[in-house]
Amino acid sequence: MSLLLASPELELVFSALLLTLVAGLVVALLAARSVLTCILLMSAFSLTMALWLMTMDAPDVAFTEASVGAGVSTMILLGAALSSTDVIPSLRPGRLWFPAVACLAAFIGMALIVPDLPVFGDPGSPPSAYVGRLYLEQTPHDIGAPNVVTAVLASYRGFDTLGETTVIFAAGVGVLLLLGGQVRSPDAAPEDVSLRASAGSPVLSVAARLLIPIICLYAFYVLAHGEFGAGGGFQAGVILAAALILHALVFGVRETMKALPVGVVRACAALGVLGYAAVGFLAILNGGRFLDYDALLSPVFEAGLPSSHLAGGHHHWGQRIGILAIETGVMLAVASTMTAIFYAFTGRVSRSDAAGAS
Amino acid sequence: MTLALVLTPYVYGLGFFMMAAGLLIALTSRHLIKRLIGLGVFQTSAGVFYILLSKVSGGTAAIRLEADSPAAEALASRLDAAYIAAHGVDGVVYSNPLPHVLILTAIVVGAATLAVGLAIIVRIRETYGTVDFEEISALEARALRDVREDEA
Structure with a gap:
């Protein structure tokens, strides 16, 4: 965003305008009367939000919002809700007033704190002045990776990120427990025509054939490039899952299950989290603390390696290898969990539709 | 800085408005999937507040x-x-990169929890045959009445 507009103040105006657009989409969502409209509006909301995040100097978050909100969330929602495109009836007015008053009260309560909040863009505000600044100053010395967001995510707060990866894995397990997920072999998988966008369209299947390998390659680029620019394991995992789900939507979920069996996907989800934790224990075995990447390589071995970029003369190969290893674990866990969730939904939804029709 | 002073209540107000609107959708929609979408909007708007705090005027991305x-x-x-x-x-x-880190992971966790919510909705549809909140409430009330009559 930095070089788009001449004046820093104009930048703030521009981002405020984009935020207005995002809020407008929320108003449209309030009024939307069909499930399909709601899902597509949420997708548009996420995409506009990603644009706004770019103006707020948060490319990593924008990347995640675009790939998760506008990509995978939309696909999962469509997969679960394609058969229920009915019109939503409006609520009885008697049921409306209490939630409306509660939300209005919440809004007024939050608005009352605005005078105490830091001025928009204030560089000396408490959130920006202390710990955030410390991370910016120390990252080249401690981690040696240019992207401070990745450094904080994967190294400084690596333990938090392990917890978050576990939450995603647990959510995947929760979905499988709720939906049963007995579909193990591709033959048992449902052949649901409503989920196949390409039914009779050669254009879609040719385009998908071209796009899917490029999307997969891009996911690995995002993974490997996370230290230097926007990106990382979460985004890469979601992009990889999007490629697999695109395959399922175009060629049918049966074909995808043949290429990537359900068991393999579930095993990979567990392997991702385990691999992440294993890096932590490896550091303990080498005499360091949990997830202390500096302990991954012995100092004697590391001294023989060339000094890394932006390192200020320090050796950071342990950090580099550790970050790449745990990001790979995150990518594996996120991609597999999202794919497993999608498999579970397509299996269950078409079965319940068949039960409802009979 | 005067322009920023004018913008401050506006942008925070928009963030809080989106939060309240998401909550309203989550509380009042009759279709359960729309409720879930409202919850997603609510969650993303909480992220908006964090990101608003992280912006430094004239700053660039934390790379x-x-x-x-x-x-x-x-x-x-x-x-x-x-x-x-x-x-x-x-x-x-x-x-400031720190809010970015917090919100980045929150977004992915949000997608995973959305999937859990959807799974619950799929089970509700199988059990009740509908995802309309009012119809489910009516079915529940009827079942409760039947149980009370059996006891009486």
């Missing part, structure tokens, strides 16, 4: 630049030297 690289110089040319000296790190002003 460290070499102090004398062309990109760093182009950035510095728009700001006065005193501002950079006071708030920059090695000659470049960056936005």
